[in-house]
Amino acid sequence: xxxxxxxxxxxxxxxxxxxxxxxxxxxxxxxxxxxxxxxxxxxxxxxxxxxxxxxxxxxxxxxxxxxxxxxxxxxxxxxxxxxxxxxxxxxxxxxxxxxxxxxxxxxxxxxxxxxxxxxxxxxxxxxxxxxxxxxxxxxxxxxxxxxxxxxxxxxxxxxxxxxxxxxxxxxxxxxxxxxxxxxxxxxxxxxxxxxxxxxxxxxxxxxxxxxxxxxxxxxxxxxxxxxxxxxxxxxxxxxxxxxxxxxxxxxxxxxxxxxxxxxxxxxxxxxx
Ligand code: MG
Numbered sequence: 001x002x003x004x005x006x007x008x009x010x011x012x013x014x015x016x017x018x019x020x021x022x023x024x025x026x027x028x029x030x031x032x033x034x035x036x037x038x039x040x041x042x043x044x045x046x047x048x049x050x051x052x053x054x055x056x057x058x059x060x061x062x063x064x065x066x067x068x069x070x071x072x073x074x075x076x077x078x079x080x081x082x083x084x085x086x087x088x089x090x091x092x093x094x095x096x097x098x099x100x101x102x103x104x105x106x107x108x109x110x111x112x113x114x115x116x117x118x119x120x121x122x123x124x125x126x127x128x129x130x131x132x133x134x135x136x137x138x139x140x141x142x143x144x145x146x147x148x149x150x151x152x153x154x155x156x157x158x159x160x161x162x163x164x165x166x167x168x169x170x171x172x173x174x175x176x177x178x179x180x181x182x183x184x185x186x187x188x189x190x191x192x193x194x195x196x197x198x199x200x201x202x203x204x205x206x207x208x209x210x211x212x213x214x215x216x217x218x219x220x221x222x223x224x225x226x227x228x229x230x231x232x233x234x235x236x237x238x239x240x241x242x243x244x245x246x247x248x249x250x251x252x253x254x255x256x257x258x259x260x261x262x263x264x265x266x267x268x269x270x271x272x
Contacts, residue, residue: 063270071127071268078117078251079267081105090114090152090252098255105131105265108146108255116152116250123272126150126197126251132160133261134190140166144189146262147176149252150199153244155235156218156226158254158262162189173218173225176235181218181225192265194221200272202231204245 047053064073071077078086081104087096089112096115099107132144144160155176159166161184168174173181173195187193196219203212218226233241253264 066127071266072270075127075268075270076119077268078119079106079264081265084115086118087115088118090116090250101263103265105263107133107261107263108253110255110259110261111257112255114149114252114254116149116252118250120248120250121151121269121271122201122248124150124197124199124251125270125272126195126199126267127269128195128197128267129192129265130158130195131192131263131265132162132186132189133263136160136189138258139164141170142256142258142260144262145254145256145258145260147254147256148195148197149235149254150197150216150231151201151214151246151249152252153234153246153249154214154216154231155254156195156197156216160186160189162186173220175216175226175229175231177237178232178235178241179226179229181220182227183220183223183225185220185223185225187221195219198272201248202243202246208245210243 061074064070066072066075081100084096084098084100084106087098088094089096091113097112098109098115101107126148128148130146130148136143141159143164144158146158147155148158149155157170157172157174157176159170159172161172168180169177171180172184172186198217200215202210202214205211214231215228216226216231217224217228231241233243235241251267251269
């Protein structure tokens with residue numbers, strides 16, 4: 001009698017374990033089903049030949065690579081150190097008065113104002129190099145402050161943040177006052193930093209409403225610091241981001257107005 005009781009108990013434990021496993025398996029299957037994104041082209045009967053999933057047109061454009069100091073063969077050079085002809089002051093459209101240096105760079109001329117490209121762009125891949133000035137002067141937002149403004153209105157912060165704390169959404173590599181960078185990857189002050197930026201402009205409907213936010217990906221000295229981050233609007237010092245309707249716009253560089261003598265060199269874009 002006792003043996004029968006033990007066997008009975010074991011059997012019921014086994015059954016309940018089996019049911020629990022089954023239940024969990026079903027739950028996993030259900031979750032997996034929900035996670036699968038259905039691609040319409042894959043709803044057709046599954047091919048049985050390898051050639052059925054290969055195509056040859058349209059051809060992919062050939063672009064000379066940016067290796068060994070070269071730039072991509074389809075890049076538009078915005079500044080190569082030879083002149084400031086492609087640039088003007090944002091405020092009054094006069095010729096750019098920033099310093100053109102013998103080493104192929106340019107430097108903010110004190111309190112002359114922001115400069116912008118004459119050319120305008122939408123979606124771009126942008127390469128730009130910048131250097132914080134030596135000797136180090138002042139603190140916080142007043143140490144080597146400049147900025148790269150995409151579409152002329154969305155600032156990616158340039159700042160000498162080395163041993164220089166400030167608000168994180170205004171530190172080097174931040175989408176100013178919106179999104180801190182994922183990492184702080186600056187080289188020592190006085191050395192050249194590199195930003196490689198992928199920018200997609202926002203889209204608007206005919207009523208002036210924004211239908212798609214701009215996004216930005218930034219590599220700072222090869223380190224990912226903005227990962228397809230949404231740009232919520234303009235990047236003002238005071239107030240919320242705004243969303244004015246716009247099309248193409250210039251690339252703008254900031255004179256922060258406090259004698260922050262930031263330098264720039266090797267600026268090019270590829271239109272996307
Ligand atoms: Mg700035």
